[in-house]
Amino acid sequence: MTTAKTYRGRSTGHSGGLARPRLVTNRRVWGTTGLVIFLYIVNYADKAVLGIIAQPLARELDFTASQIGLVGSLFYLAFTIGGFLAGPLNRYLTLKWALLVVALIWSVVMLPLVLAASFAVLVASRMLLGLSEGPATALMHTAAYSWHPPAKRGLVTALLGSSASVAKIVIAPILAFVTIEYGWRVAILVLSGLGALWAVCWLIGWTEGPHIAKTVEAEDSVPAQATGDASPTQPSVPWRRIFLSRTFVTCALLAMALYALTTVVLTWLPSYFELGLGYTALQAGSLFALPSVVALVTMIASGAITDRLIQRGVGSRVARIVIASAGVLVCGAVLVTLPLIEVPVVAVVVLSLGYGSALIALPLIHSAVSELCPPQQTAGTMGMYLALMGIGGLIAPYATGVVVEHAATAADGYALAFQGVGIFVAIGGILILLFANPERDRLLICRTP
Structure with a gap:
């Protein structure tokens, strides 16, 4: 027998009228969550394509390593700026239409490069891509969280984060093959077609869930004890309380470091394997x-385990912050050895272990930050947090290109760059271990004046 719950409340759109009762089943919860994960995969494929086509582009258009790195950093500059638009978009559009608009934009902005390839067009198209993808990250998290209460967000956040891995495991090799066999222009066209396919699925299948409602009737809502969620009628709090809390600040700093690592991987890893190894x-x-x-x-393992720990009564401080800190400290310890390794296959293994250990932390600190605010402020909170996270991508890709150009060999330059980012990540892990505590800070943030 299928277990289902019906949630009644006011519309989460702008009409203010009563919404139809929502039948919530596991199939519906994970079906709609799957649409968001699909979009996240497309999102990361668009980010990763520059790393895949970097060398063919450089050979055809005579680009230097620092120019490719500059393009990567400018993308993340625009991405950071775009992140601040998540709150306004969520305020004036429903999640369905806000995500559809930004996804359609990023599906077409790289097409001018296919028609008129130049450094200026590459910069402009990647910056427009970053500007449109910036708010999408927070909106995608908000859309997924709308179907999952805070106590169960570790796994769904891990699945969202793992979309980057799926994009690189499944789509990146396909794009690499297409680039080699048919050229980098066809690889861009493939990504645009994938974005159009997602848009069709989204229009047919998406509805907003019950856990991130803009207005909900108190008498018709599910009790907080039953869902693990905060009360939907909880009043909004001043933004400064959220953004200046120790958990928000230290998690944002760690997120910057992790994003620096991610952007270096997305922009430079194929080049490191090809030119360096x-x-x-x-x-x-x-x-x-x-x-x-x-x-x-x-x-996925850390998200599922920490969700189970929290549901068994383990505090978020231990389940999310301590475990996240342990993962990034392992990353720092592993990556610091990279410049000492001369065997290519060992370098690949060490880098893989360091990257995998670090990314344990991302879904955990994302979930910790989402705990800090009332439900109706989730999009704004995640928008600010993820925009700050994007700062890590402003410098790292360009700095890597500069380091590679000035190193004795390409292999030395890439190894030094990854070592530096690993140390940065470890420092962030120490900071959250010392200062972050979601339960404490939520009580301080939501206190009555």
């Missing part, structure tokens, strides 16, 4: 997936 272009495109396989396993 001596693999062929096709081998490099395939090996691009290996660190993501490790990250996929660690993120």
Whole structure:
């Protein structure tokens, strides 16, 4: 027999009228969550494509390593700016239409590069891509969280984060093959078609869930004890309380470091494997997936385990913060050895282990930040947090290109860059261990004046 719950409340749109009762089953919860995960996969494939086509672009248009790195950093500059638009978009549009608009934009902005390839067009198209993807990250988390209460968000956040791994495991090798066999322009066209396919599925299948409602009738809502969620009638709190809390600040700093690592991987890993370690272009495109396989396993496992711990009464401080800190400290310890390794296959394994250990932390600290605020402020909170996270991508790709250009060999330059990011990540892990406490800070944030 299928277990279902019906949630009644006011419309989460703008009409203010009563919504129809929502029948919530596991099939519906995970079906709609799957649409968000599908979009996240497309999102990361669009980010990763620059790393895959970087060398063909450089050869055709005579780009230097620092120019490719600059393009990567400018993308994340626009991405950071776009992140601040998540709150306004969620305020004036429903999640369904806000995500549809930004996804359609990023599906077409790279097409001018296909028609008129130049450095200026590459910069403009990647910056427009970053601007449109910036608010999408917070909106995707908000959309997924609308079907999952805070106590059960570790796994869904891990699944969202693992979409990056799926994109690199499944889509990146396909894009590498397409790039080698048919050219980088066809790879961009494939991604645009994938975005259009998602848009059709989204229009047919998406509805907003009961846990992130803009207005809900108190008498018709499910009790907080039953869902693990905060009371939907909880009043809004001043934004400064959220953004200045020790949990928000330290988690944002760690997120910047983790995003710096992620952006260096997305922008430079295939080039490192090809130019630094001596693999062929096709081998490099395939090996691009290996660190993501490790990250996929660690993120899903940590998300599922920490959700279970919280439901058994373990505090969020232990289940999310301490475990996240342990993962990034392992990453720092592993990556600091990378410049000492001369055997290519060992370097690939070490980098994969470091990356996988670090990404344990991402879904956990995302979930911790989502706990801090009342439900109606989730999009704004996650928008600010993820925009700050994007700062890590502003410097890291360009700095890596500069380090590679000035190193004795390409292999030395890439190894030094990954070592530096690993140390940055470990420092962030120490900070959250010392200062972050979601339960404490939520009580302080939601206190009555």
